[in-house]
Amino acid sequence: MFRPTWQQVLGHGLYLGAMSAVASVTTGVIVALAWPGRSGPPGWVWLALIGGPLLLGAAAGMVAGRRTGVEVGAGGIRTSSVFEEGEAPWHRVVDLRAERRGRRNVVSVYLDTGASVQLHAPYSGGLFAADPQFELKVFTLSHLWRSHRFGGLPS
Template structure:
C-alpha cells in the first residue's frame, strides 16, 4: 500500500454533529406537534440533546469505515458498500471538483464516468482539511507513475 486516506478527526466530528443537529431538530419539531403532556415537556431537553453525542459516535464510525487506498495496482475505495477497485490504466484524469460545498477528488475513468472519492475532501470552515492539496498531489503523482504500468485489460470490480 502506497497511501491511505480517511476523513480527518475534525471532519468526522463535524459530520457527526451535523447528523446529531438534524436529530435534535427533528426532536424539537416532534415535541412541538405532540399534545402538551407535562411529563414529556419536562424531559424535552433530553430528547433535544441526546442525538448530538449519538451523531458524534456515528461520525467517528464513518471515519473508520470510509477510506481510500492507493497501491501499485490501482485505487481501492470504500464508503458505504464493499471495496471497489479501479486499475490505474483505466483512470484517464484526476482532479479536484466542487460538490455540495466540498472540494472532492474526482477520478475519471476511460468510459467518462467520474468516481468521486469519499476521502480526502476539503469542506467549509469547520471541516477543512489543511493537507488536502498535498493529498490530491500525491494521488496525481501515484496515478502518473502507474497509469501505463499494465499491459492487460484494466477492470473495475467489487472486492470481497
C-alpha cells in the first residue's frame, strides 16, 4: 500500500485552505465595498473569512489525502481517491516508470491499450510534496511488476 506522506497531506490541505481563504476574502472585499457606511464590516468578520476557510480546507485536504492511495496485490495495481477508483491488472501493464509531470515526479503505468494511468501515490515534488523514499517506492513497484510480468515471486 502506498499513500501520500503526512507532509504531502498537510501541504495539500494547506493549499486547499489557502485557495478557499482567497476566494472568501475576495468575496469579503466585494461585500465591504458595498457595506453601508464608511467603516465596513467588523474586524472579526475578516478573521472568520480568512481562518474559517483555511481550517476547513486544511481539514478536507487531510481527510482526502488519507483516502488517496495505491494498493498493489496479486491481481494488479488498484488506485483510489476521493473522486475515482481504478484497477490495472498485471497482464495489461506493459510498462511502469517514474516521469516528470509539471513540478512533480510521478509513477505512470502504461497499459496494453495504449492508455497511461498516473498513480496517486507515490509522488515527489518540492517543499511539502517531497518524498525522501520516492525512488525506493518506484523500485518496489517496478520489482513487483517485473515479477508478475516475467514470472517468479518477489524476493
